[in-house]
Amino acid sequence: MAVIGALVTALLAIGAGPAAAHTVGGVGATNFRTTLEHYDGVPGVELSVVENGSKLEARNSTDTDVVVRGYQDEPYAKIGPGGVFVNENSPAYYLNADRFGVTTVPAGADPRKPPRWRKLSDDQSFRWHDHRTHWMQTTLPPLVSQAPDEFHEISRWTVTLDYRGEALAGTGVLAWVPGPAPWGWFAGVLALLAVPALLLRRGLAFVVGAVVVSDVAHSVGVARLEQSNQVVSLLPQFAVWAIGGLAIWLLVRRHDAGPWAAAVVGVCVAVASGFPDLPVFWRSSAPTVLPLVVDRLSVAVGLGAGLGLVGALALHLVRGRHLRPAVPTPAAALAPDATPAATPDAAPDATPDATPDAAPDAAPDAAIAGAREPATARNEPGEEPREQGAVPREPATGPREPVGAPGEPVGAVSAAGAPGMRARGGRISRRQAVGLAVAGGAGAVAGAGLQAAASPEPPAATPEVGTVPLGSVGRQTVPFHGARQAGIATPTQRQAHARIAAFDLVPGADAAALRSLLQRWTTAAEALAAGRPASDRTDTMTADSGPASLTITVGFGPSLFGRPGFPATARPAALTPLPAFRGETLDPSRSDGDLGVLVAADDAVVVYSALRTLEQLAAGVATPRWQFAGFTRGRGVTTNEGATVRNLMGQLDGTRNPKPDEATFGRQVFAADGWMTNGSYLVVRRIRMLLDDWEKLPVAVQEHVIGRKKDSGAPLSGGVETTAANFGKRGADGQPLIPADSHMRLATAAFNSGAAMLRRGYSYADPLPGGGVEAGLIFLAWQADPRTGFVPVQQNLVAGNDRLSRFIRHETSALFAMPGGVANGEYFGQHLFEELGQ
Numbered sequence: 038m039a040v041i042g043a044l045v046t047a048l049l050a051i052g053a054g055p056a057a058a059h060t061v062g063g064v065g066a067t068n069f070r071t072t073l074e075h076y077d078g079v080p081g082v083e084l085s086v087v088e089n090g091s092k093l094e095a096r097n098s099t100d101t102d103v104v105v106r107g108y109q110d111e112p113y114a115k116i117g118p119g120g121v122f123v124n125e126n127s128p129a130y131y132l133n134a135d136r137f138g139v140t141t142v143p144a145g146a147d148p149r150k151p152p153r154w155r156k157l158s159d160d161q162s163f164r165w166h167d168h169r170t171h172w173m174q175t176t177l178p179p180l181v182s183q184a185p186d187e188f189h190e191i192s193r194w195t196v197t198l199d200y201r202g203e204a205l206a207g208t209g210v211l212a213w214v215p216g217p218a219p220w221g222w223f224a225g226v227l228a229l230l231a232v233p234a235l236l237l238r239r240g241l242a243f244v245v246g247a248v249v250v251s252d253v254a255h256s257v258g259v260a261r262l263e264q265s266n267q268v269v270s271l272l273p274q275f276a277v278w279a280i281g282g283l284a285i286w287l288l289v290r291r292h293d294a295g296p297w298a299a300a301v302v303g304v305c306v307a308v309a310s311g312f313p314d315l316p317v318f319w320r321s322s323a324p325t326v327l328p329l330v331v332d333r334l335s336v337a338v339g340l341g342a343g344l345g346l347v348g349a350l351a352l353h354l355v356r357g358r359h360l361r362p363a364v365p366t367p368a369a370a371l372a373p374d375a376t377p378a379a380t381p382d383a384a385p386d387a388t389p390d391a392t393p394d395a396a397p398d399a400a401p402d403a404a405i406a407g408a409r410e411p412a413t414a415r416n417e418p419g420e421e422p423r424e425q426g427a428v429p430r431e432p433a434t435g436p437r438e439p440v441g442a443p444g445e446p447v448g449a450v451s452a453a454g455a456p457g458m459r460a461r462g463g464r465i466s467r468r469q470a471v472g473l474a475v476a477g478g479a480g481a482v483a484g485a486g487l488q489a490a491a492s493p494e495p496p497a498a499t500p501e502v503g504t505v506p507l508g509s510v511g512r513q514t515v516p517f518h519g520a521r522q523a524g525i526a527t528p529t530q531r532q533a534h535a536r537i538a539a540f541d542l543v544p545g546a547d548a549a550a551l552r553s554l555l556q557r558w559t560t561a562a563e564a565l566a567a568g569r570p571a572s573d574r575t576d577t578m579t580a581d582s583g584p585a586s587l588t589i590t591v592g593f594g595p596s597l598f599g600r601p602g603f604p605a606t607a608r609p610a611a612l613t614p615l616p617a618f619r620g621e622t623l624d625p626s627r628s629d630g631d632l633g634v635l636v637a638a639d640d641a642v643v644v645y646s647a648l649r650t651l652e653q654l655a656a657g658v659a660t661p662r663w664q665f666a667g668f669t670r671g672r673g674v675t676t677n678e679g680a681t682v683r684n685l686m687g688q689l690d691g692t693r694n695p696k697p698d699e700a701t702f703g704r705q706v707f708a709a710d711g712w713m714t715n716g717s718y719l720v721v722r723r724i725r726m727l728l729d730d731w732e733k734l735p736v737a738v739q740e741h742v743i744g745r746k747k748d749s750g751a752p753l754s755g756g757v758e759t760t761a762a763n764f765g766k767r768g769a770d771g772q773p774l775i776p777a778d779s780h781m782r783l784a785t786a787a788f789n790s791g792a793a794m795l796r797r798g799y800s801y802a803d804p805l806p807g808g809g810v811e812a813g814l815i816f817l818a819w820q821a822d823p824r825t826g827f828v829p830v831q832q833n834l835v836a837g838n839d840r841l842s843r844f845i846r847h848e849t850s851a852l853f854a855m856p857g858g859v860a861n862g863e864y865f866g867q868h869l870f871e872e873l874g875q
Contacts, residue, residue, distance in 0.1 A: 667799025
């Protein structure tokens with residue numbers, strides 16, 4: 038046992054090869070599946086998914102270099118007749134060093150710098166971890182955690198190669214494909230456990246051969262996926278297979294060492310290739326070139342029959358105790374009345390006159406004569422006599438002491454009828470031995486299998502115990518693709534948190550740099566809106582969260598036009614900067630901006646994480662200018678989910694908003710000209726509320742300031758919230774029930790030539806140094822043209838001395854043109870670049 042333990046330990050420790058044989062590129066059997074659906078290739082330039090979806094491979098057998106673009110559209114790798122080169126100025130070079138992208142990118146790695154090529158090899162093929170194509174997190178996607186037994190399309194990805202001035206795009210899908218039930222394979226393993234014990238005498242060599250062949254197929258199938266030296270990676274297995282060949286030879290020769298060598302092979306194969314690969318039984322893909330059913334069969338044979346060989350050795354040892362040869366009894370030890378005929382195998386020259394004191398050479402003489410006698414084996418003091426079989430063995434030399442029970446004549450016939458044998462229970466049966474051999478292995482296999490099968494992915498990719506399915510708020514998604522950008526007409530009741538931010542292009546950033554940034558933002562936004570992490574982000578802030586109705590809306594400010602690549606003449610007339618309004622006190626550092634981004638969702642962490650992702654992706658192209666965070670009533674906190682939300686003054690805000698089902702909604706909210714078709718213009722105003730002054734007013738006075746009842750939102754002229762206001766109705770004192778300078782009357786479309794806006798306001802409350810809170814409204818208004826929407830309404834409010842203006846302060850202002858939606862394969866603002874010829 039010491040020898041077999043040392044040998045197995047040594048074999049399994051050599052280079053850690055066998056223990057790692059079940060993974061390629063750090064990925065074992067999995068339910069994630071990466072497929073390449075389309076590739077705009079040319080002859081000699083190939084792109085493929087390799088290593089079970091862990092990597093991409095580009096092959097170039099032409100005489101012209103092909104360049105792989107990185108995550109920021111920069112040159113990342115170059116493959117051609119001169120070999121393989123990587124760009125050390127590309128962030129992708131460092132991120133791709135690890136499958137999960139945890140490598141720190143040096144500060145000097147700037148994708149805008151000219152490539153700094155470093156040669157990797159003389160090959161004309163290159164494999165790399167492309168984080169756009171596989172799942173980056175160690176926890177499952179929220180949608181998968183919620184329904185692991187269903188198919189899920191996780192993401193669509195695009196990788197671009199440059200060849201002779203032409204862009205060769207490869208597009209594919211990352212999906213979750215549930216695997217089969219494993220119980221049939223576990224049953225097969227348990228059945229295979231019994232086979233070696235059943236074939237112990239004549240077929241054990243065949244079992245060893247089957248185990249070796251299955252391990253060869255399994256190991257070679259895995260190694261063929263790797264690009265490294267396959268022979269070197271298989272060296273530890275070669276040693277195991279060599280011992281397997283030796284075991285077969287020993288078993289054929291019926292040598293006692295055969296079962297021991299077979300057990301060594303069985304343990305090595307079961308531990309190295311059996312237990313680690315149990316997940317292939319319930320996963321939909323595995324790292325192998327073999328058909329999946331063949332790979333599963335090889336694992337089942339290696340594990341079941343491999344452990345069965347250990348059971349066969351145990352059975353061999355148990356049987357050996359009952360087949361131990363008899364100790365020859367000297368003829369002289371026979372009782373006086375015994376005759377030579379009483380001992381069937383007695384030597385012809387044995388005489389009854391022989392005594393225990395016979396000469397020392399008596400036993401050798403008996404051996405030479407061919408005499409063999411059954412007898413009881415010698416036992417240690419206090420040990421029960423052991424029954425012996427009739428297997429012949431060469432007799433020991435030297436004098437023998439008589440054996441038998443005290444007071445019993447040596448050589449007396451036992452109850453079993455055999456001379457010199459004590460009566461005792463029968464030996465273990467073959468059926469019992471097989472049961473004992475199978476029981477231990479069955480417990481090990483069943484325990485490991487049941488524990489592993491309980492989770493949809495390996496422990497590193499399994500949600501922690503105690504997690505619960507996503508609630509209705511967390512699992513909600515808003516479609517990213519469409520004719521119009523999400524986040525404009527999306528109901529605010531589905532998005533309780535928002536952040537609005539502005540960015541300015543860094544000096545020197547041109548149209549090409551901005552286009553590349555918008556492409557990265559599009560890829561990230563598409564993934565985040567579906568509840569997936571951005572492909573080149575390792576942040577786990579929202580790893581356990583669902584999409585929570587996340588939307589990301591992107592647009593351009595007036596100041597963008599006039600920068601390199603964006604002539605001022607290309608700016609739409611509707612994007613003319615807003616005029617100054619009397620009474621506003623704007624902070625220039627928190628107003629305007631080249632780019633505007635609105636991120637909204639039902640969870641504040643999801644919102645922050647998404648905007649943080651966009652900020653990091655903008656590095657080197659655009660810098661944050663300002664950012665505001667807002668909130669509104671969340672879903673599930675009121676019995677009336679469809680009710681108009683209230684602002685911090687306690688008033689219903691947005692009663693007369695245009696409704697998507699109204700015939701005028703489209704022309705009031707969305708533009709219909711040029712690159713802004715299906716887009717909308719967003720006015721942002723951060724309006725501070727002087728709540729201390731407001732809350733001192735009686736409710737009746739507050740209602741006259743607004744023109745509506747505070748509790749119901751109904752116009753003061755009567756009715757309910759949705760009742761049309763009667764501005765001519767007067768009270769008993771002869772005065773209009775809705776004052777002429779009330780906010781409602783001055784802002785209504787009827788007194789502003791039909792001007793209308795879709796308001797999506799969010800409250801804010803920011804702590805002040807030394808105590809106190811600065812609170813108010815982040816006013817967001819969407820319209821087809823601000824010149825006929827926000828501007829005339831605001832001018833009317835100022836001119837009419839809006840009563841509300843005494844309790845609010847307009848402190849920041851911005852205007853953005855948010856273009857139309859993003860179709861599959863497009864990016865934010867693509868139609869602007871096309872119109873500019875970029």
